[in-house]
Amino acid sequence: MSIGYLNGKIINPGDPVLPIDERGHQFGDGVYEYIRVYGGRAFMMKEHMERFFKSAEAIKLNLSHTPEEIQAIVDDLIERSGLSDCDVYMQATRGIAPRNHLFPNVPASISMTVKPFRAMDETLREQGAKVKLLPDERWQNCWIKTLNLLPNLLAKQEAFEAGAFEAVLVRDGIVTEGSSSNIFLVKDGTLVTPPATKHILHGITRIAVLDIAAELGISVEEKEFAPEAVFEAEEVFLTSTGIEIVPVTSADDQVIGSGKPGAVTKKIYEAFMKRV
Numbered sequence: 001m002s003i004g005y006l007n008g009k010i011i012n013p014g015d016p017v018l019p020i021d022e023r024g025h026q027f028g029d030g031v032y033e034y035i036r037v038y039g040g041r042a043f044m045m046k047e048h049m050e051r052f053f054k055s056a057e058a059i060k061l062n063l064s065h066t067p068e069e070i071q072a073i074v075d076d077l078i079e080r081s082g083l084s085d086c087d088v089y090m091q092a093t094r095g096i097a098p099r100n101h102l103f104p105n106v107p108a109s110i111s112m113t114v115k116p117f118r119a120m121d122e123t124l125r126e127q128g129a130k131v132k133l134l135p136d137e138r139w140q141n142c143w144i145k146t147l148n149l150l151p152n153l154l155a156k157q158e159a160f161e162a163g164a165f166e167a168v169l170v171r172d173g174i175v176t177e178g179s180s181s182n183i184f185l186v187k188d189g190t191l192v193t194p195p196a197t198k199h200i201l202h203g204i205t206r207i208a209v210l211d212i213a214a215e216l217g218i219s220v221e222e223k224e225f226a227p228e229a230v231f232e233a234e235e236v237f238l239t240s241t242g243i244e245i246v247p248v249t250s251a252d253d254q255v256i257g258s259g260k261p262g263a264v265t266k267k268i269y270e271a272f273m274k275r276v
C-alpha cells in the first residue's frame with residue numbers, strides 16, 4: 001500500500017495537505033532524495049543520507065533531524081506500507097510561511113512517500129536506449145539535489161518527444177550527465193565518467209558503479225569528455241536509482257559501438273544486481 005508522511009503524520013500520498021504558503025510549492029525552496037528499497041531494505045541508505053544532509057546544508061536548511069532519525073522514519077514507513085520493492089521519495093523544504101524571498105524563521109517541512117516500485121521497460125536493458133544530446137541549461141550547483149528540476153524536465157520532455165529515453169546534457173562543449181541520470185562510457189576498455197564537480201549530481205548509483213569497477217579490475221578515468229566521445233565510445237550507459245544501469249546504443253540517431261548493449265556494461269550490471 002502506498003503511504004505518505006508529513007512532519008510526523010502518516011497520510012495518504014494523494015491527500016491535499018500542503019498549504020499554498022508552503023515554500024517548496026511556491027519557490028522550489030527545498031531538497032530531495034530518492035531511495036530504492038529492495039526486499040524491504042533501503043539500498044545505500046548511508047550514502048543517500050549523506051547527500052541529503054549535504055544538499056540541505058548547501059541551501060542553509062536546518063533539517064532538525066539526525067540522519068538516524070530520518071532513517072528510522074523511513075524504516076517505519078516501509079514496514080507500514082507492507083511493500084518490499086518500493087520507491088522512497090523524501091522532500092525537505094523551508095517550511096510554511098507567508099510568501100517572501102527572505103528565509104522565514106519556521107521549522108523545515110519534511111515529507112515522504114513510499115510507493116510500489118515503478119519498473120521501467122526492461123526491453124531497454126536488453127536492446128539499449130536512445131539518447132538525445134541537449135544543452136545543459138541548469139544553474140551552476142547541480143551537485144545539490146534541489147526541488148528545482150525545470151531545466152531537467154524540459155530536456156527530458158524534448159528527448160522523449162524526439163523518441164529518446166534520456167537527454168544527455170552538454171555544458172560548454174562538455175558532457176555533464178543525463179537529465180535524471182549519470183553517464184559512463186567505455187573507451188579502449190577503460191570506463192570513463194565525468195568527474196564529480198559541481199556541474200553534476202554525485203549519483204549514488206555512480207558511486208556503486210565506480211566501486212564495482214575497482215572490484216572487477218576495470219580501469220576507470222573520471223575525466224571530462226566532449227559529445228564526440230559519446231559517438232566514438234565502444235559502450236555507453238546511464239545510471240540512476242530508478243533505472244540502475246541502462247545501456248545506450250544510439251545518440252542523436254547515430255549507432256554507438258556494435259549497436260547492442262556491451263560486455264562491460266553487462267558485467268557491471270550483473271555485479272550491481274548481486275549487490276542489490
Ligand code: PDD
Pocket residue numbers: 034152177178179180181182200201202203204205206239240241242
Ligand atoms: N535522479 N543526475 C541527475 C540530474 C539525477 O536527477 C539523478 C537521479 C542522477 C542519478 O543519481 P542516483 O544514482 O543517486 O539516483 C544523476 C532521480 C532518479 C530522481 O530525480 O528521481
